[in-house]
Structures are given as C-alpha cells and as structure tokens.
Amino acid sequence: LIRAEGLCKDYVMGRNVVHALIDVDVEIDNGEFVAVMGPSGSGKSTFMNMVGALDRPTRGRLTIAGRDLAELDDDEQARLRNETLGFVFQQFMLLARTSALDNVKLPLMYTAMDRDEKQQRAEAALNRVGLADRMDHNPSQLSGGQQQRVAIARALVNRPRMILADEPTGALDTATAEEIMGLFGALNAEGVTVVLVTHEEEIAEHARRIIRFRDGRIQTDQRRQAA
Amino acid sequence: LIRAEGLCKDYVMGRNVVHALIDVDVEIDNGEFVAVMGPSGSGKSTFMNMVGALDRPTRGRLTIAGRDLAELDDDEQARLRNETLGFVFQQFMLLARTSALDNVKLPLMYTAMDRDEKQQRAEAALNRVGLADRMDHNPSQLSGGQQQRVAIARALVNRPRMILADEPTGALDTATAEEIMGLFGALNAEGVTVVLVTHEEEIAEHARRIIRFRDGRIQTDQRRQAA
Numbered sequence: 001l002i003r004a005e006g007l008c009k010d011y012v013m014g015r016n017v018v019h020a021l022i023d024v025d026v027e028i029d030n031g032e033f034v035a036v037m038g039p040s041g042s043g044k045s046t047f048m049n050m051v052g053a054l055d056r057p058t059r060g061r062l063t064i065a066g067r068d069l070a071e072l073d074d075d076e077q078a079r080l081r082n083e084t085l086g087f088v089f090q091q092f093m094l095l096a097r098t099s100a101l102d103n104v105k106l107p108l109m110y111t112a113m114d115r116d117e118k119q120q121r122a123e124a125a126l127n128r129v130g131l132a133d134r135m136d137h138n139p140s141q142l143s144g145g146q147q148q149r150v151a152i153a154r155a156l157v158n159r160p161r162m163i164l165a166d167e168p169t170g171a172l173d174t175a176t177a178e179e180i181m182g183l184f185g186a187l188n189a190e191g192v193t194v195v196l197v198t199h200e201e202e203i204a205e206h207a208r209r210i211i212r213f214r215d216g217r218i219q220t221d222q223r224r225q226a227a
Numbered sequence: 228l229i230r231a232e233g234l235c236k237d238y239v240m241g242r243n244v245v246h247a248l249i250d251v252d253v254e255i256d257n258g259e260f261v262a263v264m265g266p267s268g269s270g271k272s273t274f275m276n277m278v279g280a281l282d283r284p285t286r287g288r289l290t291i292a293g294r295d296l297a298e299l300d301d302d303e304q305a306r307l308r309n310e311t312l313g314f315v316f317q318q319f320m321l322l323a324r325t326s327a328l329d330n331v332k333l334p335l336m337y338t339a340m341d342r343d344e345k346q347q348r349a350e351a352a353l354n355r356v357g358l359a360d361r362m363d364h365n366p367s368q369l370s371g372g373q374q375q376r377v378a379i380a381r382a383l384v385n386r387p388r389m390i391l392a393d394e395p396t397g398a399l400d401t402a403t404a405e406e407i408m409g410l411f412g413a414l415n416a417e418g419v420t421v422v423l424v425t426h427e428e429e430i431a432e433h434a435r436r437i438i439r440f441r442d443g444r445i446q447t448d449q450r451r452q453a454a
C-alpha cells in the first residue's frame with residue numbers, strides 16, 4: 001500500500017539545512033497495524049506528512065496504492081488522499097469557528113452522499129469517540145482531549161482504507177486512550193491499515209510492528225512475534 | 228499560596244449548562260509539587276485557568292499569594308500573573324510568526340532588564356530544554372515536542388514563584404520527558420511551586436501530591452508517604 005524508497009526531506013533555512021528525513025526505505029502492506037516511535041524531533045511527523053501526501057520529499061520515491069506520487073499534481077494528490085486516507089494531525093487542525101459536528105463532516109464535502117447520510121455518519125463518528133454530547137461545541141469550548149477526539153472522528157468519517165494518526169492519544173487519559181485504541185483495533189480487524197505515531201510503549205503494544213526513528217533515519221523496524 | 232473555596236465554573240450554551248468545576252476546595256502551599264490527574268473533560272484545564280488567573284470562576288473564592296482575585300480588576304490580575312506565575316498551556320499558544328527565541332522573551336517584556344540580559348535569559352531557557360539549535364525556527368518549523376518545549380522555556384524565563392503546567396510532557400518521548408521532569412524537580416528543590424496536569428502515572432510519580440478530578444469535582448487528594 002505504501003512504499004518509500006530512499007526518501008529524504010531537507011528543510012533549508014538560510015545557510016542551515018535540517019535533514020529531517022535521511023534515506024528512508026520502508027514498505028507498509030494492506031491491513032498492517034504499525035506504530036512509529038522515536039525521540040522528539042527525530043522525523044516522525046515529517047515521515048507521516050510524506051506518506052499522507054501532505055508534503056513532497058526532497059529526494060527519493062513514494063508510491064501509494066500503486067501510484068508514484070511524483071507523477072501526480074497537487075489536485076490529483078488531494079483526491080488520492082481524500083479517497084484513501086484518514087489523517088489525525090499532531091496539532092489537530094480543527095476549524096476554530098465550526099462546531100465539532102461540522103468539523104467531522106468536512107471530509108464528506110466532495111462525496112456523493114446526501115445531507116441526511118452525511119449528518120448520520122458524522123454523528124456516528126462522534127458517538128464512537130464518546131462525544132455525542134459535545135457535537136455543537138466548537139473547538140474552544142472543548143477540552144484538549146475532546147479536541148483530539150474530534151480530530152480522530154474526522155479521520156474516520158469517510159471510512160478510509162488507511163488511517164495515519166500522529167500521536168492520537170497524546171492528550172487522553174489512560175482509560176479514554178484505551179477506548180480509542182480499541183476503536184483502531186476494531187477498524188484494523190475490518191481490514192483498515194493503521195499507522196500511528198506514539199511515544200507511549202503501552203499504546204505501541206496494540207500494533208504488530210514498530211518502526212523507530214532516530215535523527216531522521218529508521219533505526220529499527222520490528223514485527224512482533226505471534227504470541 | 229493558592230486557596231480555592233467552593234470554586235465553581237459553569238459554561239452556558241443556549242439552554243444547556245456545562246458544569247466544568249463543581250465545589251472545588253483545595254489549598255496549595257509554597258514549595259509543593261502537585262500532579263493533577265483525571266479523565267478527559269473532567270475539569271483539569273478549567274481548574275488550571277482559574278488558578279492561573281486566566282479566567283474567572285462562576286462562584287466561589289480564589290486567593291493567590293494572599294490576594295482575593297475577585298478584588299482585582301483585569302489589569303491587576305495580569306500583573307499578579309506576570310509577577311508570580313509561569314504557565315505552560317495545553318495547546319502551547321505560541322506566536323506563529325515569531326521565532327522560538329522571541330516567543331520565550333515575551334514574559335520579559337514588562338520587566339526592567341536590559342536587552343542583553345533578556346537575550347541571555349531567553350537563550351539559557353531554550354538551552355535548558357534542549358533547543359539551543361532551534362532558536363530561530365518559528366513554531367511551524369518545529370516538531371510538536373519542540374513546540375511544547377518552547378512553551379515550557381517561556382514559562383520559566385521570568386523565574387516565577389510558581390509553575391502551572393498543563394500536560395507539559397504530552398508531546399514528548401520518554402527520555403525527553405524525563406529531562407523536563409528533572410528540570411521541574413530542580414526548580415522545585417530551589418523553592419518553586421510546581422502544579423502540573425498529566426495523564427501519565429510515571430510523570431505523576433515525580434510529584435509529592437496527586438489531586439484527581441472526575442466530572443468537575445475533586446475525587447481524591449493524596450500526599451505521597453515519605454519513602
């Protein structure tokens with residue numbers, strides 16, 4: 001589903017260059033459940049932005065669902081993204097003057113569903129993350145963990161083939177985090193590919209494979225032994 | 228240092244009321260090291276905003292450094308805050324078009340220091356959180372954990388008597404989080420009062436007292452037995 005070959009990302013700032021990703025080679029197949037870990041600043045979000053077709057690499061090749069991203073222009077990348085991926089951003093990226101419900105409906109904007117079905121889908125998604133009673137709140141009227149859950153609901157509402165989640169439980173207490181991981185586990189059991197960044201080992205244990213970054217490179221990439 | 232008596236906070240939304248804080252009674256003395264825990268949405272950030280004089284309660288009394296907040300107007304509250312507190316926000320609240328260094332200098336704006344001393348203090352604060360090589364980056368050029376550390380450095384730069392930190396290690400890997408907790412521990416040993424919200428038990432173990440919220444109320448308030 002995802003193949004990265006020799007992926008590099010440099011950020012040029014004046015005379016300095018930050019090598020955020022260096023020679024990343026990795027393949028993630030359909031139906032996998034992968035945890036991405038590593039120190040702060042080691043390149044995890046940069047990697048997720050590449051894989052989510054939200055940013056372009058400096059060098060190297062990235063293939064998603066069989067398509068070489070370099071051959072797609074921005075509109076085609078956006079469409080591939082909307083059809084294939086659900087993305088949970090590390091900083092949530094919710095619209096500030098928009099209710100939780102309307103934030104969650106956003107990915108449905110270019111689909112063929114009628115208004116009632118969009119309403120139902122968005123309500124169901126918010127219900128699944130425990131926010132049925134917060135649908136009309138806008139983000140400034142929600143706690144940190146509630147905002148994070150709105151971002152998660154938005155990523156799920158269009159039933160994507162793959163979920164890319166950057167620290168999806170960072171703002172959640174242990175019990176709520178376990179509920180969210182149960183939700184991801186259930187989706188994975190239905191065939192959804194899940195790639196999530198986390199810095200908590202207990203969260204990573206839900207995954208079947210752990211990719212660890214260090215200083216822009218993949219340091220280890222290990223599949224869990226069947227129990 | 229902080230006394231809350233019968234503290235209540237209601238958010239009115241049309242015909243609904245959210246009782247975010249209900250009858251909170253608590254005292255925090257000089258030099259304490261307190262962890263605040265509880266489920267997502269249980270009132271922790273609302274409590275921190277009250278104690279940080281960033282918002283006013285609906286009912287009840289709040290006394291900080293001997294002064295009843297209800298008797299202070301907004302300007303006086305702002306001055307008390309600047310003189311006494313360092314606040315790390317759950318959502319960081321960094322200025323977007325401003326470098327890390329200038330973000331950290333912000334609390335020094337109304338102090339009597341000359342420019343060189345402000346520069347040195349801000350650099351030292353960023354160095355202490357491991358960001359010496361990221362001083363000219365603005366927030367969009369920093370990783371999530373780096374942004375969090377800029378918010379922490381900004382809270383420390385004016386050497387406040389009390390640090391209120393809302394999930395200060397939420398975006399950090401375990402090793403970096405331990406470094407930050409070491410920093411808080413060192414400041415506490417020097418007499419700084421530390422109150423931090425966390426959902427991670429390993430982080431809370433650094434504190435000597437744990438206050439747990441549930442549904443807007445304090446559920447438990449326990450001091451650690453001396454080891």
Ligand SMILES: Nc1ncnc2c1ncn2[C@@H]1O[C@H](COP(=O)(O)OP(=O)(O)OP(=O)(O)O)[C@@H](O)[C@H]1O
Nearest residue numbers: 141143144145146238247267268269270271272273
């Ligand atoms: N401005 C507001 N208007 C309406 N409701 C609000 C507002 N701000 C917060 N709330 C509600 O008050 C409750 C407490 O919010 P608070 O931010 O204090 O929770 P929290 O314990 O910090 O949660 P988290 O761990 O998720 O950050 C939540 O249920 C939230 O939806």
Ligand SMILES: Nc1ncnc2c1ncn2[C@@H]1O[C@H](COP(=O)(O)OP(=O)(O)OP(=O)(O)O)[C@@H](O)[C@H]1O
Nearest residue numbers: 011020040041042043044045046368370371372373
């Ligand atoms: N736009 C940018 N310009 C310059 N440097 C950048 C930019 N974006 C990221 N960086 C740098 O690239 C490195 C990798 O950033 P990235 O966000 O991928 O880290 P991360 O592993 O997600 O960290 P965290 O766990 O703290 O979220 C960091 O050192 C960061 O300072």
Ligand SMILES: [Mg+2]
Nearest residue numbers: 045090370371
């Ligand atoms: Mg990141």
Ligand SMILES: [Mg+2]
Nearest residue numbers: 143144272317
């Ligand atoms: Mg909060």
